[in-house]
Amino acid sequence: MAAATLTLSSKNYSSWSLRGWLLCRLAGLRIVEQTIALDDPENRAELLLLSPSVLVPRLTHEGASVWDTLAIAEYLHELYPNVGMYPTDRKARAHCRSVSGEIHSGFANLRSALPMNLKVRHSKFPIFPGARPDIERVEAIWAECLDSYGGPWLFGDEPTVADAMFAPVAQRFLTYAVPVSRATAAYCQTINSWSLMREWIDDARAEPDEMIELETEF
Template identity: 80%
Template sequence: MPVAELTISSKTYSSWSLRGWLLCRLAGLEVREKMVEQENPENRAELLLLTPSVLVPRLTHERASVWDTLAIAEYLHELYPEAGMYPKDRIARAHCRSVSGEIHSGFANLRSALPMNLKVRHERFPIFSGAKPDIERVEAIWTECLETYGGPWLFGEKPTVADAMFAPVAQRFLTYAVPLSANSAAYSETINSWGLMREWIDDARREADEVAELDVEF
């Protein structure tokens, strides 16, 4: 029986829910999933990618209630340090926290221009010029990490919190056929082939299309 509950929203559109779920799986914590109502105003704000500061995802575990993906990551790392959610090396661990925090708090143009949608693939998609610096910054982060730690994950041979945080970005790049360097494209495919990612995508494809349209400004 799961000892924890993870409140999430749409698996098709919700990048923050995906991050929270991946973090729980990285920690080895079995959770019962609780879906919030699509009409919930806070949930719609999250689906519209307006803010990460909503109460979804929320992890409820042993009388603790934890929301915000980075708070969930730190909580799980504190409970399950043996899971290796962060690198063992202090310098690499600081780097991992830094890039995870950066994607968590920034990249607003990227979020609005390329909303997550796991049910579609575009062969061509016009990318808002304001999103291009965000894309370039993501690629710079990935390049530095992959070259420093040897890949195939951002911090070496195993996925970490950083990979969970960047997973929705990699999926966006695949969905919208964003032109990428060879290394970035390979990393996006590593994320796409990740067993946990495939499990989430399969669930998303079975999900009812309750959100007919997202009023995202492009």
């Protein structure tokens, strides 16, 4: 497989970077990681030249430049259609795309109330009431998928694009000790025990502690 470059932000705070990285690893694409610190003016200017939307992650591969997580997922699926990024069944594949698109475009209250921070664990955390409908909707999506496809992943025996897209949410639930159902808690542990997730968390914990808040994460 050809090498590619994946431009990332903080591994501790950047939920979008995590999604893009997991997608590349799911596809089996060999990547070189390039970290951009958005609080560095020179790096920010560089990123502006690379990507007009100033969004990470950004995948560069054989002349193609892709900087949206779902676009990355579709690009990788086109390259490697047989590695299992989406379910093989047509209806399940449509379902997977739908729930992945939903988390990609919505849940603003959840994102702002429970920002990703992989270095901390709260035993009790006040949750903004406006985030409750988002939490309930995530639980409903997960319950439907787990019931329909048997778990332990959202679409069966192996992780798919949907698990990569929802992985940061599972980590948020764990970080802030969000009260959830038993099935939701079990799925959060599935994500947390994922070898790829453990690799990412180890790298996140090695980062410097201070990072400015990034608008691009919301």
